[in-house]
Amino acid sequence: MKRQTIIGAILAIGIVGIGFAFWMMWRPAIAPVNHPQSADREALDRGRRVVEAGDCAVCHTRPGGAYLAGGLPLVTPFGTLFTTNITPDPESGIGQWSLDAFERAMREGVARDGHFLYPAFPYVHYRKMSAADIADAYTFLMSVDPVNYTAPDNHMVFPMNFRPLVSFWNLLFLHGDPLEPLPDRSAQWNRGRYLVEGPGHCSSCHSPLNVIGGEKSSELFNGAIVDGWTAPALRGLADGPHPWNEAQLVAYLTGEVAEGHGGAAGPMLPVSLSIAQLPAEDAHAIARYILDLKKTSTDEPSAPRAPAAAPSAQALLGASLFEGACASCHGSGAPMRTLESRPALAQTSAVMADSPRNLIQTVLQGIPMSTAASSHYMPGFAQVLDDTHLAAIAVYLRNEGAATRPWTDLDKTLKSIRAQEQ
Numbered sequence: 001m002k003r004q005t006i007i008g009a010i011l012a013i014g015i016v017g018i019g020f021a022f023w024m025m026w027r028p029a030i031a032p033v034n035h036p037q038s039a040d041r042e043a044l045d046r047g048r049r050v051v052e053a054g055d056c057a058v059c060h061t062r063p064g065g066a067y068l069a070g071g072l073p074l075v076t077p078f079g080t081l082f083t084t085n086i087t088p089d090p091e092s093g094i095g096q097w098s099l100d101a102f103e104r105a106m107r108e109g110v111a112r113d114g115h116f117l118y119p120a121f122p123y124v125h126y127r128k129m130s131a132a133d134i135a136d137a138y139t140f141l142m143s144v145d146p147v148n149y150t151a152p153d154n155h156m157v158f159p160m161n162f163r164p165l166v167s168f169w170n171l172l173f174l175h176g177d178p179l180e181p182l183p184d185r186s187a188q189w190n191r192g193r194y195l196v197e198g199p200g201h202c203s204s205c206h207s208p209l210n211v212i213g214g215e216k217s218s219e220l221f222n223g224a225i226v227d228g229w230t231a232p233a234l235r236g237l238a239d240g241p242h243p244w245n246e247a248q249l250v251a252y253l254t255g256e257v258a259e260g261h262g263g264a265a266g267p268m269l270p271v272s273l274s275i276a277q278l279p280a281e282d283a284h285a286i287a288r289y290i291l292d293l294k295k296t297s298t299d300e301p302s303a304p305r306a307p308a309a310a311p312s313a314q315a316l317l318g319a320s321l322f323e324g325a326c327a328s329c330h331g332s333g334a335p336m337r338t339l340e341s342r343p344a345l346a347q348t349s350a351v352m353a354d355s356p357r358n359l360i361q362t363v364l365q366g367i368p369m370s371t372a373a374s375s376h377y378m379p380g381f382a383q384v385l386d387d388t389h390l391a392a393i394a395v396y397l398r399n400e401g402a403a404t405r406p407w408t409d410l411d412k413t414l415k416s417i418r419a420q421e422q
Ligand code: HEC
Pocket: 050, 051, 054, 055, 056, 057, 058, 059, 060, 074, 081, 082, 083, 084, 085, 086, 093, 094, 102, 105, 111, 112, 116, 117, 118, 119, 120, 121, 122, 126, 137, 199
């Protein structure tokens, strides 16, 4: 081949490549519409439930801010971004979005004007929702009070501040069609799968992420760290040393205290309060489906050690601190225990877990007052207990719950969580 021909061929390939890249990274705008409103009460009710099932308000409402008006900061390894206003305000919200534009955002992560949205918005999961649910959610969103509010600018690090790059991320992680029921499974199991994998986007917190923030497909539901908390593995919940049954899970998932396990705290609390708004069958369906998730990893917890013959000085200090600071609520004679038949702390997931992370987080942050039962409140102890005291309480509780498996990473975990507090 002549030199010119080769250069010509390379140039042609280059141009096609650049053209392809531009095509990949470009999406058209969808024409604006006038804020459509529907009077179909049933569609509005269905839509409200879809919006609860999808936790839209958990992310799109900032503390003290108007419902769905956005502005909540989300801290990611690639910078901080703010949720947007999804009220029907025509200027600052989605009031000019047609259903087509909304559906494209939910399934492909592209805004009405054509810009790519960051995958912190869990469209990889919403993509699996039915067209009917997306349409109902749209009808409901168009009915809420329009609020004029624009979230602060994002602070994404280079190169992720260049949105078109998200198109390459999508190439890797955005696939799959709306979920179809599996014919060999019950309607309840299928409903649970739909809620968990579609709107509930449970695996986005409960699965380990790879370095570019995609869920590791081979490790779905194997547990991960989210905002400094452990989102435990959701596999094998029905077996193991401290098994869950359906009734306990339903209670947990709907913001109540599960017999023998305790209640949701941290990032799981708002999720459970959303599920509590759904019909009871939905919570049961979610529970059934996750009880069916089998373990895929064969990691066994570290081999048990013989318990110490006598409690250490640290555990004794912990016991007396517990009496002073915690026993009024968690002690065996406390009204919370006797009247509401709550589990001893030693039986809760926080104390039984392989990592002391959620115990530390719960004690530091407490459990905020919420729409759950008012007795579900616990004060935070971040200002009250120093690290020595907190570690002593943790050692004492772990001794009570799992004496043969002491935490080896207690001090390290405590330090790293305190460092993040600053
Ligand atoms: C885990 C947090 C999270 C949840 C849950 C969530 N979103 Fe979002 N959403 C975001 C973030 C962050 C953005 C902004 C992304 C960006 O700027 O690239 C966003 C953007 C959007 C947009 C684009 C709006 C615009 O003006 O560009 C729409 C529409 C949207 N979300 C709808 C929803 C709906 C409907 C639900 C519930 C079914 C939902 N979101 C749940 C985080 C979330």
